[in-house]
Amino acid sequence: MTDFLPNARDARAALLPLVNGELDDERARRLLAVHAWSCLIEPGDAIAGRLVSTMGHEEALAAAVAGRSPTAALDAAGITSRTWQEALKRWLPRVNERAMRDALDVARRAGVSLLTPEDPQWPASLADLGDHAPLLLWVRGDLGRLSDPTPTVALVGARASTSYGEHVTMEIAAELVARGVAIVSGAAYGIDGAAHRAVLTAGGTTVAILAGGADRPYPSGHAHLIDGVAQSGAVVSEVPCGSAPTKWRFLQRNRLIAALADVTVVVEAGWRSGSLNTAGHAAALGRALGAVPGPVTSPASAGCHRLMREFDAQCVTSADDVVELLGGPTPTLFDMPPVQGPGERTDDVTRVTDAMSFRAPRETSDIARRAGLTPEEVTAILGLLTLDGSVIRAEGGWRRGRTGVPVP
Amino acid sequence: MTDFLPNARDARAALLPLVNGELDDERARRLLAVHAWSCLIEPGDAIAGRLVSTMGHEEALAAAVAGRSPTAALDAAGITSRTWQEALKRWLPRVNERAMRDALDVARRAGVSLLTPEDPQWPASLADLGDHAPLLLWVRGDLGRLSDPTPTVALVGARASTSYGEHVTMEIAAELVARGVAIVSGAAYGIDGAAHRAVLTAGGTTVAILAGGADRPYPSGHAHLIDGVAQSGAVVSEVPCGSAPTKWRFLQRNRLIAALADVTVVVEAGWRSGSLNTAGHAAALGRALGAVPGPVTSPASAGCHRLMREFDAQCVTSADDVVELLGGPTPTLFDMPPVQGPGERTDDVTRVTDAMSFRAPRETSDIARRAGLTPEEVTAILGLLTLDGSVIRAEGGWRRGRTGVPVP
Numbered sequence: 001m002t003d004f005l006p007n008a009r010d011a012r013a014a015l016l017p018l019v020n021g022e023l024d025d026e027r028a029r030r031l032l033a034v035h036a037w038s039c040l041i042e043p044g045d046a047i048a049g050r051l052v053s054t055m056g057h058e059e060a061l062a063a064a065v066a067g068r069s070p071t072a073a074l075d076a077a078g079i080t081s082r083t084w085q086e087a088l089k090r091w092l093p094r095v096n097e098r099a100m101r102d103a104l105d106v107a108r109r110a111g112v113s114l115l116t117p118e119d120p121q122w123p124a125s126l127a128d129l130g131d132h133a134p135l136l137l138w139v140r141g142d143l144g145r146l147s148d149p150t151p152t153v154a155l156v157g158a159r160a161s162t163s164y165g166e167h168v169t170m171e172i173a174a175e176l177v178a179r180g181v182a183i184v185s186g187a188a189y190g191i192d193g194a195a196h197r198a199v200l201t202a203g204g205t206t207v208a209i210l211a212g213g214a215d216r217p218y219p220s221g222h223a224h225l226i227d228g229v230a231q232s233g234a235v236v237s238e239v240p241c242g243s244a245p246t247k248w249r250f251l252q253r254n255r256l257i258a259a260l261a262d263v264t265v266v267v268e269a270g271w272r273s274g275s276l277n278t279a280g281h282a283a284a285l286g287r288a289l290g291a292v293p294g295p296v297t298s299p300a301s302a303g304c305h306r307l308m309r310e311f312d313a314q315c316v317t318s319a320d321d322v323v324e325l326l327g328g329p330t331p332t333l334f335d336m337p338p339v340q341g342p343g344e345r346t347d348d349v350t351r352v353t354d355a356m357s358f359r360a361p362r363e364t365s366d367i368a369r370r371a372g373l374t375p376e377e378v379t380a381i382l383g384l385l386t387l388d389g390s391v392i393r394a395e396g397g398w399r400r401g402r403t404g405v406p407v408p
Numbered sequence: 409m410t411d412f413l414p415n416a417r418d419a420r421a422a423l424l425p426l427v428n429g430e431l432d433d434e435r436a437r438r439l440l441a442v443h444a445w446s447c448l449i450e451p452g453d454a455i456a457g458r459l460v461s462t463m464g465h466e467e468a469l470a471a472a473v474a475g476r477s478p479t480a481a482l483d484a485a486g487i488t489s490r491t492w493q494e495a496l497k498r499w500l501p502r503v504n505e506r507a508m509r510d511a512l513d514v515a516r517r518a519g520v521s522l523l524t525p526e527d528p529q530w531p532a533s534l535a536d537l538g539d540h541a542p543l544l545l546w547v548r549g550d551l552g553r554l555s556d557p558t559p560t561v562a563l564v565g566a567r568a569s570t571s572y573g574e575h576v577t578m579e580i581a582a583e584l585v586a587r588g589v590a591i592v593s594g595a596a597y598g599i600d601g602a603a604h605r606a607v608l609t610a611g612g613t614t615v616a617i618l619a620g621g622a623d624r625p626y627p628s629g630h631a632h633l634i635d636g637v638a639q640s641g642a643v644v645s646e647v648p649c650g651s652a653p654t655k656w657r658f659l660q661r662n663r664l665i666a667a668l669a670d671v672t673v674v675v676e677a678g679w680r681s682g683s684l685n686t687a688g689h690a691a692a693l694g695r696a697l698g699a700v701p702g703p704v705t706s707p708a709s710a711g712c713h714r715l716m717r718e719f720d721a722q723c724v725t726s727a728d729d730v731v732e733l734l735g736g737p738t739p740t741l742f743d744m745p746p747v748q749g750p751g752e753r754t755d756d757v758t759r760v761t762d763a764m765s766f767r768a769p770r771e772t773s774d775i776a777r778r779a780g781l782t783p784e785e786v787t788a789i790l791g792l793l794t795l796d797g798s799v800i801r802a803e804g805g806w807r808r809g810r811t812g813v814p815v816p
Contacts, residue, residue, distance in 0.1 A: 293701030315716040
């Protein structure tokens with residue numbers, strides 16, 4: 001089936017403009033097989049994923065195209081005979097050597113590069129997708145962006161965004177850029193576009209994952225924006241160049257956004273927005289998930305509130321909140337066992353307030369020493385006590401506030 | 409110290425208009441002692457609370473007024489000698505027999521009733537406040553309201569509310585009334601007032617807890633509204649009639665709001681709003697806590713978002729969400745162990761979709777039977793699958809949606 005470029009010289013000539021590093025005949029054949037697979041399957045096909053990781057791309061491809069059942073490999077991959085036959089029914093109608101050759105040609109002309117897991121620039125985070133990981137990526141722009149260790153946030157949301165949502169997206173995106181965070185999104189109208197645009201304006205790094213071919217800006221109204229993304233960051237797709245975006249490919253594209261980001265933040269989303277799918281992938285991958293609240297009267301925020309309620313998405317109101325998600329969960333007051341409301345002053349609370357002055361601000365460490373508590377305990381209690389003004393953050397530390405009444 | 413009405417007949421005459429049920433000399437003396445205590449202390453004084461529950465009101469009062477140290481009782485109550493002396497310094501300057509008599513007189517003229525824990529109408533939920541529970545309540549309106557088992561929600565929020573916040577408050581309040589829920593709030597300007605007003609308009613039951621005397625509408629601009637609350641529900645305070653509201657009394661009043669409600673919902677609150685104090689009490693009491701999100705650009709919603717982030721407040725967007733909090737936590741998708749995003753279809757997900765039809769809607773129980781799963785598991789999976797449209801709720805149950813692409 002890699003017969004679509006049977007001559008080793010032709011194969012190397014077709015691939016050379018698309019790849020980095022050495023390209024011997026063996027690698028060329030392997031890359032052709034990977035490409036062929038990506039032409040046969042839809043993104044996220046776990047049967048193909050399991051088979052190629054069991055047999056290797058070339059052998060698996062040969063078996064599939066010949067309609068053979070590689071029984072030992074199927075058993076090892078846990079693929080039943082029925083599933084295999086179903087898979088063949090999906091794949092074999094797509095065998096089209098001409099289309100496979102053409103896709104490489106389109107990629108070359110569009111300046112799109114081929115990245116596979118054997119490349120050093122392959123993003124390691126995609127391994128979390130398991131059998132559903134992409135077999136390859138087509139990249140327009142800076143290949144190195146995908147594997148560099150910059151903290152990365154997915155900022156995504158509804159196409160049908162409001163000016164509120166776009167405003168918040170741009171604020172958060174610009175602030176994140178200022179803190180050296182890279183932004184991944186889907187280049188769609190609405191929130192995605194606002195995110196990419198704000199990053200480019202702020203001179204940051206942004207990556208767009210497309211549902212169709214990387215050569216094919218979608219939506220076309222964002223062609224200029226997507227060009228800009230390719231110039232400063234990268235435009236990425238797992239489907240062959242020339243492919244159209246489809247509903248399924250959008251849903252699968254979303255898993256790449258979630259997997260490539262450390263944190264996914266949904267800024268606005270309707271009750272059934274596709275962004276919820278991205279959020280679902282992020283949660284399934286164990287990535288931190290945030291959602292920006294909005295008016296409960298705004299349908300464009302209904303999906304965000306749903307994420308908070310049903311998916312335990314963290315409420316994100318600013319870039320600071322996103323940075324907190326990037327740093328992993330920080331303990332909240334209620335993770336501390338015995339701290340209670342100001343009306344129920346526990347001994348520890350009393351010890352903290354006793355260790356503080358109304359006039360002279362004291363550092364947390366100083367308060368901890370005087371109170372005989374750990375600085376972490378003191379920090380949590382101080383956080384609680386700020387709520388009713390009984391302590392106040394001041395230059396040089398913390399001091400007590402005057403509530404005007406004796407503390408019981 | 410109950411010498412302020414030394415004659416048993418005078419005492420009964422003063423109390424009779426204020427109480428329900430039989431009033432013999434013994435009860436009269438006890439009630440006078442309770443009232444005297446409430447004149448000596450600030451709300452929530454745990455030292456007084458511990459002492460009276462150890463010694464009884466009358467004996468404790470006699471000891472305090474005489475400046476004696478009832479050593480055995482103090483030991484039993486865990487009150488140190490130093491704490492006791494400090495407490496006496498707070499209490500003794502307030503001994504004023506004339507003021508105590510006058511307070512009863514004001515109560516009588518204002519039609520305010522005295523409620524103590526020995527009355528059947530005493531709200532049992534206040535016991536959760538422990539040593540900080542009020543010693544008595546002054547009630548203007550329907551005494552029975554406080555102890556009836558109607559589900560009760562505290563709707564509270566900033567005085568500096570926005571029209572958005574007031575709108576949402578009124579929507580939620582009216583909807584909750586339609587479902588037979590009673591609303592507690594603090595009668596303040598802004599969110600509190602909108603909540604009471606909406607309940608009165610909807611013909612529901614509402615209770616206002618005041619920081620000053622129950623005879624004394626505060627703020628005065630809400631005098632008419634508070635009269636309305638007293639007529640249809642109850643206006644409640646724990647401080648003697650005629651008392652002015654103070655900062656401390658507002659904070660302690662908040663603990664009563666939180667304790668009297670099954671659920672506390674903060675609709676709008678600034679970053680340091682007093683409503684956060686009510687929320688803190690609710691959380692400390694183990695009551696369910698909700699917060700209504702708003703634009704992250706609105707300072708009036710900043711406290712609500714903070715409650716979600718730091719206090720694990722549930723995101724509340726509608727009366728439905730409040731009712732869910734009233735019913736206790738319902739399992740969310742992520743409480744279910746193995747359900748993942750649509751891209752990662754697990755066997756259970758496949759079994760559910762296999763058990764469904766594209767055309768004929770099926771009941772959850774029917775799907776569960778066909779799939780060999782529990783109805784709870786099916787419900788959780790269906791909830792997840794609605795996100796990307798792979799299942800659709802239809803008349804008579806659920807059916808599969810067409811995503812237009814083969815499911816891997």
